[in-house]
Amino acid sequence: MIKKIFGVFFASWLCISPSFLYAKEEQVKLYVEVDGPGTIWIDDQRVQKEAPLEQRLDRGAILSILVSGQIESMLINGQTQSAFEEKEIVLEDDTTIKIAFQEAENELEKKGIFLDIENMGMIPAHQEAILESYQRGEEAHYVQERFKAAKKTGLIDYVDDHGFLTPQFGKMFSWISLDVPDAILLKKIETSETILEPMELIPETKGYSVIDSAHFTAHVSPGYISNGLWRLSNGKLAYCAQAMMAEPMINDATSDPFLVDNAALRKALYYGHDGPGNILPSKGWDVAKQIVATNDFCSMAYTGVSLGNQAANGWHWNNWIRSAYEEIMAKPDPIQYGYVAYMVKTPGSGINWAGQHASKQNLAFGDYEPTGSLQIKKSSSNPSISQHNPNYSFHRAKYGLYSDPKATQLVGEFIFDANGVSNTISNLKYKTFYLKELSAPQGFALDPTIYSITISKSTTQFEVKDLPKINPVSLLLKKVDQQTGLSKPQGSGSLQGAEYRVDYYADAKKASIRSWVLRSDANGEIYLKDAYKVSGDPFYTNSLGQPGFPIGTIKIQEIKAPSGYLLD
Template structure:
């Protein structure tokens, strides 16, 4: 029942679902017939992609809102998902397989079909069909042939049918197919009809998807055509511009397929300049003539070329729709070509607008003008002239001109007044602009010059030059394809420097002859005048002729204006006649062009006072010390004397300096050659060897006498150090010293040669302990030892030493000093710990601590060096450790004296870098040893533990000996002998001494050692017996205890008749009583505890 109901329910649900689908399908059919399927689906970001899915037959179409806000469909949505092939005829085709082969369908249009003659193939036929002059094909051969007439089409945007119409016979791609696979016709003698018919069958197969398309053909031909269909499907997709369509879709007749005119669009190009303000009205630039090429997308195949007009515009129509690359092939005049291709899109019946901006070419200007001297052809001024601050009018004209554009009435576009810098250059910078328009600049803000013409005219000459009125013309031209591939010739503009002349007439003071006209001047011939530029130091010479005449005209005959350039000069008479005073130097200035300066000059006789100044030859300072003595000699080196008349007449042959370090000769000297000879040098200086020549060639007065300088060298000294061992007095090598100034070291000229505290030398002693300083200025110095030799103590105090002057003939003073060093010192004093007696012969070992790096942990670890040194105390119990190098040392006792306990302590000490032992000059280690000894003894009779017994009672004496300072593992031997206390002699038993001996380890004697002596007490009634003990370590006796009066070592044997009963002498009974009482108490206590538990 339940199963039957389920069957009924499913049946009813199927009926309802079928009716609902049929209604929806009818609506879809109506919509398909009235609306176009959008082809504008390439812009994915704005529209939904319209794609026909051949497997599910789903169309994705875009939607938009109407004026009321309702969504209206610009296409339709059909799907085959979950629908059987029986429902397809209501839509487009018969079967699912047919739609898998069919193309996507979009927009509709009207075409005119012409049905042609019937043609046969196999056992079937078709007709020639023509649509608007192009072949069309029947796609459903089982249906009736349509009639000629007007039909509405549905465009194909993809799929196998569209590809078939492109590559089939009559299609635009047929030759491509034929070149790859051969003709579509079957057999060797195929005709045009065969080509058409076989194309018809293949297209029907591509549309229907079944072999019904091959009705009337045998199976071999069918298989051949199916292969050709596959070949078509393997060919590249037709271009997007190819227009294919279907028509007669919804009739009972055949569905038809055909192709029409290519889908085309157009392109407009607009060319711009990145600097339109430059090119406006400038014939050097243009927007015309830019050539663009349109290429297949991603390929180098050129399809079309376009050239722009004067406005930069170009247009190309009837371009098949699709994607292309556009490239600029040629830039317009004055611009840079844009080499990078750009992608463009041509849409059907639309204009693609392409805008392109080219970079205008320019010259990256910096230096725009260079000024130079016309005569030297160099950009460097002569004399006192300068190339700075020349001003130029610089004008820019749009266009190229060979001559001055202003002469033709052309107005400059921009104009600047610029000035030259210190190098005579003009750079296009704001700081050099006097006035004018803004500079041209590129997009980066750099100053540039556009293509055109620039003129230059000097409007203000620089100082010392004449104005150049010439107008210079230069152009900025393109010289390549780059933005800055331009050429501009920076003009070099010359200026003529101002020139003038000097004319001199020279006479002498002497009267040569008298005439009626009076005194006559005598001209001087051969007098040389030097003319020196105050600015540059340039010099020239002119020489007087027989008339005393000299002129600079001869210095620059090529310069008609004069031989001296713009400048101020010093004119000097180079050499006057002997005995005559030369004319003093005088200045002249050339500041007017072509002007001559005239001078008349006269020479007079020469006399001059002479002043000698004493100076330090190193510092050139005056030595303000009195007492330097000189002798004056003539040209023949003979002494000259001089006389003074006030207050008394005195004759001088020697002349001394005063406290100012100088003297003035009492008389003037005529012109000539002379010498000073130093007789005595000033304090602190060496006498100058040889003579001091000087020549009087010009007049001087007493206020400014002729100066002669005498220079002496200061005396110096050297310090000699002898470094010795304070103990051995031998020299020590390798000791380092610093020598410092202990005061400001000054020479008599007042110069501080070395400031106090300054290090003037570093010395190291040689093998013999000697060291010498360099030469030092005289004064007091401090010698500081900075590094002592290893094994020595660095002295705490420095040594002062003074270098003193020893006379004018001793150039180097030598001062010696001996400096002693104490060796490092550690003293070990070994003594008995109790008696304090010095112990000789004790051995010690010394080892140095070393630091090593652990390779595993990288940590620094300390260890003792394997090298060790053994020392033995002397008769005073001492060891002296000397000459130890810096480091940490460990000292330990290696072998004590026999009978002494080894001191296990390790003594560690450090020798510091300064040689001290932990800061001390000497370290003393007091080390004690303790001697093994017997501390006490106790002798008793073994059985009674009593000191006294009655003869015959006991026979064994026990002697307990205690010790101190024993080696735990050492083996000792204790020997004992019994002595007669009264006679002091050995106790003889049966004629032999009574002895005992015991060998033991030191560690076993902590509680003492007991020795037993077997004595027959019956033989020695009334004797007092003393035990003597001796202790041996090996064979060496180390201690003995022999004291006849020591009661602890003494026991007695009483005679029987001497025994008396003492009151209370009941020791045995007392012990027994105490034992019995103790036992009773224990028994009573135990009984009481037992009863207590029961209760």
């Protein structure tokens, strides 16, 4: 320091006029040092831990000091000072200011943003008056107040030339956290003109996501409280179901919607904003109040806490939201109208309104539960046996539809026509049902399988295959000597080489369907095998590949006698 002072004096003596030397004697030094995450503003200069301030100013200069952060201690020229947020000082002598800030308590403070979360929703009267003037279109009158608030809260890097917050803030933090003194001046109050409307499902949507969102601020003097409204890729408007979690962002992927069996949540969605039974307009509430309250309803119904009952010691919940919630909870469960609650999960994490790192919220929406219809179509697993055969028919076959896997809780019955088409059962919820055959159709075996069928669209067709009965045959006939009754020929005769024509009739009064010529072996036996077939159609076979005869009529006639015997 001595070298520095000497250097200044020496330079002045060599180069500077006596009048300038006199001016230098009328200046004093200001040194400002910061420790911790806060900021001190000296007029328009920002002083942070990484950049101490050291400069010379005219004696008697008046400095405006603005502090952003929670002060641990403050020293001015070594003397302890009571903490302050804003003051003016007059520089009479060299002045050293040292401020130590408390350690950051949340993610916002780690970023140098200091918001009065404890007083969220409760706005000082003079700031409430400014907000009311915003709504009258008088925003331009308060540019200086906004920039002062931006410095005080540490949000100066997130405002535009007019002192309003830019979308950059919303990409990192929750807009809801701005409902605190000072910071609330930096956001524009949303009006009903910005309301999101439900829309039709976006075509060719691959997976579900958040495609749009908006924030709405409800004014109930002396407080302001905000919440969001999200639009999903299925076109539905969704609400916050977990108030203490972080907000989903536009383009966030979500899970597929899933049903939530929660009567309180169903009521919150049905009787709240955009619900079929919305009671809130009758209270004179504007759209913003309806949206904010419906978010509170949903979160309270699902988790037992809400933004309104956590912020400002529950002032908003206790003074206007709870009475509407209790009224809604006393109403009938809308499930009786077919109305249900859905939810989507949003993977990932962010910073919630309290400045804490948290997982992202589930979003809830309501809708009338979709229902579908179910029809069963029956076919043969082996049409070569049953097709065009009057001994086989699906007519009057019966299946039962059940709600449980063990097929004990009957929902309805299917009766089939001759073509294997059943009646239709309608008004089935989108869920899994179970199908069991009760009465086998004519000529078919009873199917022991219990099928599971998930209804997920308006019309569902389910196909089952029945197994046609067939009599498996190995030994078809055995030839014996007529006189002895033995399967041993007499003399020079032989039982081998006899040929029989076998005809199968589905209807004995009509022509045969298939026929075969079979030849006996040395033992006088004929088996239903290709090795014994002289000519004819393919054999009928069962599911195991065994030859046999379907239900019907068989005619067997010898057409060639073996050597030494007469034709039978």
